[in-house]
Amino acid sequence: MSHAAYDRRYWEDRYAGRGEGHGEGRHESGTAWAGETNPQLSIETADLVPGTALDAGCGTGTDALWLAGKGWHVTAVDIAENALETARARAEALGGPAADRVRWQREDLTTWDPPIGGHDLVYSHYVHTDAPYADLYRRLAAAVAPGGTLLVVGHHPHDRHGDAPHADHHDTHLTAQEVAELLDPRLWKVYTAEVRARTVTVHGGREVTLHDAVLRARRRG
Ligand SMILES: C[S@@+](CC[C@H](N)C(=O)[O-])C[C@H]1O[C@@H](n2cnc3c(N)ncnc32)[C@H](O)[C@@H]1O
Numbered sequence: 001m002s003h004a005a006y007d008r009r010y011w012e013d014r015y016a017g018r019g020e021g022h023g024e025g026r027h028e029s030g031t032a033w034a035g036e037t038n039p040q041l042s043i044e045t046a047d048l049v050p051g052t053a054l055d056a057g058c059g060t061g062t063d064a065l066w067l068a069g070k071g072w073h074v075t076a077v078d079i080a081e082n083a084l085e086t087a088r089a090r091a092e093a094l095g096g097p098a099a100d101r102v103r104w105q106r107e108d109l110t111t112w113d114p115p116i117g118g119h120d121l122v123y124s125h126y127v128h129t130d131a132p133y134a135d136l137y138r139r140l141a142a143a144v145a146p147g148g149t150l151l152v153v154g155h156h157p158h159d160r161h162g163d164a165p166h167a168d169h170h171d172t173h174l175t176a177q178e179v180a181e182l183l184d185p186r187l188w189k190v191y192t193a194e195v196r197a198r199t200v201t202v203h204g205g206r207e208v209t210l211h212d213a214v215l216r217a218r219r220r221g
Contacts, residue, residue, distance in 0.1 A: 006130045006172075008079050008108070015060070015082035032062035038125050040153045041066065044192060044216045048149060051120030056109055056140055057127030061087030061102070065094060068101040072121065075114075077107040079129075109136055114143035125153045128172035137182050147221035150188075152179050156195045156211035176215040183217055192216035 032038050041063050050071035055064040060083050064076035078084055084104050091099040110131035114122070122144045129136055137152060144150050157173040176193040183190065196212045 006128050011078075011080040012082050015080050015086065032059055032125065035060075035062055037066040038063055038153065039198065040196065040212055040214050041123065041125065041151070044151050044214065045070070045121065045149075048121065051148075052118070052145075053121040053123060054114055054119040054140075054143055056114070056122065056124040057129075058087060058104075059083050061090050061104070063123070063125060064102050064104075065091060065098065067121075067123075068098040072101065074102045075105060075119070076102050077105045077109070077112070077114075079106065079108050081106055109139075113139060116142050117145045117148075118143050120145050120148040121151065122148070123151045126155065133174060133179075134182055137179050141183060141188075141217075141219075144219045146219055148219050150183075150215070150217045150219070152176075152213075152215045154179075154213045156213040158195065158197075158211035174213055176213045179213075179215040180217065187220055188217045189220060190215070190217045 045067070050067075051073070053064075053067050053072040053074045055067065055074055055076040058064045058076035058078050059080075061076060064074045064087070067074050076084075076087065078087075084106055088104055091102055091104070109127065110129050122140050124137075124140055127136075133154075140152070141150050154174045154176075155172055156175060160173060176195065180190050180193045192214050193216075194214055196214055197209055198212065199207050199209050201207050
């Protein structure tokens with residue numbers, strides 16, 4: 001099955017606890033949905049010097065707040081006001097300088113142009129929009145400052161054949177190579193383009209294997 005629309009209404013409903021994704025699989029451990037930092041983010045940013053970051057499709061803000069805790073100044077955008085409401089409340093509860101380092105912004109990534117060269121890190125994790133991904137990732141890549149990093153994590157097509165909660169969301173899968181091919185090699189050096197398997201526990205205690213497509217590239221300075 002594929003979904004007709006990953007539009008604003010779909011995501012607002014999902015964050016309001018309505019519609020598809022409300023049951024098993026919604027809060028798999030080891031993911032930002034469950035309030036845990038996505039592991040590919042901590043692995044891939046470990047050697048970066050904090051600067052400005054864009055979290056494109058930030059959801060309820062787990063990864064944006066983690067980046068801010070590491071010293072990044074984060075612009076965190078999402079289409080769903082319901083997600084941002086939760087994110088703002090979490091930031092407020094956290095308090096302190098890290099919370100102040102995140103600016104929450106409602107934007108539709110299918111039409112919004114982030115400032116060209118505006119961020120040292122542009123990050124997008126498990127974002128499936130209502131529009132072709134190539135256009136989105138090209139615009140996100142353009143938002144990376146010279147010397148900065150693009151980090152994209154998606155669901156690898158291997159997940160179509162497993163028991164991942166998103167297995168039947170055929171239009172959301174992509175490989176890191178597909179994203180890498182959008183980048184002009186004269187402007188970009190690709191550091192990571194691979195698939196990584198990891199095990200998470202979904203609601204109800206069942207263990208499932210996810211395959212993350214991980215693309216990390218540096219814009220030549
Ligand atoms: C599967 S969630 C991932 C959230 C978070 N990055 C994570 O890793 O847990 C996808 C997110 O992308 C957001 N999103 C989907 N389409 C969008 C769009 N067109 N513009 C902005 N955000 C969008 C959704 O609202 C949702 O928060």
